[in-house]
Amino acid sequence: MFKLPEQAILFEESHFNAKIRQCPNCSLKWFQIFTEFLNSKGDNQTFVFIPITDDDDVSIRQCKSESALISCISSIAKLRRYLVMHYPGEEASRVAWTSSDLHIGYHD
DSSP states (O other): OOOOOOOEEEEOOOOOOEEEEOOOOTTOEEEEEEEEHHHHHHHEEEEEEEEEEOHHHHHTOOOOOOHHHHHHHHHHTTSEEEEEEEEEEESOEEEEEEEEEEOOOOOO
């Protein structure tokens, strides 16, 4: 898992969180979102890491609701590639860079 220091915790729940992280070496900022859904097959976890600019950081921090945050970050994600790490319980995990529309998974 990425060991990037947290710069801001925007939302933090047991099965959903959104954070801004920053690389201590190059100063690149990342928006990270985590979702988890528990079912009979185990924990279905997804981590998304989107590189962001300082202007993106300001816009993201102004979001006061989960829906506003998802709308904002979805617009940003359309502009660049981002990393998706999906761990679907008993199935094989998937890790890939993508530029497709951002999908925030269902969470408890």
